[in-house]
Amino acid sequence: MEMGADQQATVAAVRPLIESLIGGALDKFYDRVRNQPETSPFFRDAGHMTSAKSAQATHWMNIARGQFDASFYDSVRRIGTVHARIGLEPRWYVGAYALVLENLLEGIGRHYSPWRRLVKGSARRARPMPASRSSRRRCSTWNCRSRCISRKPRSNATRRSRPWARR
Known part of the structure; x- marks a missing residue:
C-alpha cells in the first residue's frame, strides 16, 4: 500500500x-x-x-x-x-x-x-471579569460598555485618566 x-x-x-x-x-x-x-x-x-x-x-x-x-x-x-x-x-x-x-x-x-x-x-483559562472593568460606564444609546458611535470622542487627557475609555 x-x-x-x-x-x-x-x-x-x-x-x-x-x-x-x-x-x-x-x-x-x-x-x-x-x-x-x-x-x-x-x-x-x-x-x-x-x-x-x-x-x-x-x-x-x-x-x-x-x-x-x-x-x-x-x-x-x-x-x-x-x-x-x-x-x-x-x-x-x-x-x-x-x-x-x-x-x-x-x-x-x-x-x-x-x-x-x-x-x-478556553474553559480552563476563563476568569471572572475584574471589578474595575465590570463597573465601567455604559453607553447611553446601546447600553454597551464599549466605545460606540453615540459617545462623544474624549480628549487625550480623559483617555489617560480612564484606561477603559481608550480606543
Whole structure:
C-alpha cells in the first residue's frame, strides 16, 4: 500500500478511536444496504446481516492495525473472492467503503478538531471579569460598555485618566 513506518504508526495510533466509531459507521451503512433494493437480496435475514457486519468490523480493525503484511492481503483476497462469488458488483462495495470511511473520518475529525481543543483550553483559562472593568460606564444609546458611535470622542487627557475609555 506504499505506506511508510510513520504512516502505519499514525494509523495504528488512531485504532482505539476507530474501534469506538466503527459500530456506528457500520450501522449507518447496513441501514442503507437494507433499504437498497439492489443490495438487500444479498442477505437472507437480519442474522446474516449481523454476521456480515461483524466480519466488516474485523476487516476495518485489521486496516486500523496499520500492518499491511501477507495475512492482511490474504484476508483482502478472501473478501474479494466472496464478493465475486455472490455477484456483488464493485460499485456497491467500493461505495460501501466510501460511506464507512466518510463516517469514520467525520468522527476522527470531531475528535481531533482544533476547535474542540480551543474550547477545552478556553474553559480552563476563563476568569471572572475584574471589578474595575465590570463597573465601567455604559453607553447611553446601546447600553454597551464599549466605545460606540453615540459617545462623544474624549480628549487625550480623559483617555489617560480612564484606561477603559481608550480606543
